[in-house]
Amino acid sequence: CAQNGVANEATALRYFPNVHGINVMLPCQYMSPEESIAWCSPNYGNFDIGRYPGGIDAADEALAEALTPAGIGGYPQSEVMVYKHGKLIMNLGNIVEAALGREVESADLAEHLRAEGRTVLDAAGIDWRDVGSSDPRRELMREGTVDGVPRIGSSTSQSLARATGSVETDFLNGEICFLGRLHGIPTPANDYVTRLAARLAREKIDTGAITRDEMARGIGLT
Secondary structure, eight states, X not given: OOSSSSSXXXXXHTTOSSEEEEEEEOOEEEEETTEEEEOEEEOSXXXXXXXXXXXXXXXXXHHHHHHGGGTEEEEEOTTHHHHHHHHHHHHTXXXXXXXXXXXXXXXXXXXXHHHHHHHHHHHHTOOOOOOSTTOGGGGGEEEOOOTTOOOOOXXXXXXXXXXXXXXXXXXXXXXXXXXXXXXXXOOHHHHHHHHHHHHHHHTTOOTTOSOHHHHHHHHTOO
């Protein structure tokens, strides 16, 4: 299970006895079914790989060993979901970038969503690890540019730009809403952006359609 979010593994375990999660850190851009652009070097990305709900086996080690010389750092992890929950927290800001556009300064808005997410994970007793810029392995994933290719942004931004009609937000910010409801923690900011993302995807509205002020009001920052 290499998708963003943390719902796939539990679903897969209903059908398969041997389930593996992968935390994919690989900033890239879809171009066509045959081509994508990777923005980082010397590694294209880093993959944390492990069994669900925990442990490592020979398959994890073999995949990591195969990926590493191909330019993707492979890291067997006995608690892979700790890393996937860390990426979940990071990805809570995807919808902000997608709705406002990549050129709009929005770090404070994204942090507001992440703070709500951290509160919910703490209340649920879910461990997570920061896999963002503070992860020392990021030294092997230095982001750059590719001549002639303008960068659209996150996976959420790319879905809106491609007008696919669906978006991953239900399994990112929606996961925080779900856990908040289970544990009695209000999640008004993530509730708002989950509804917003569904509307943007349904109506095939492109990136940058929402103003910063509208977003700030919606998540309760003003």
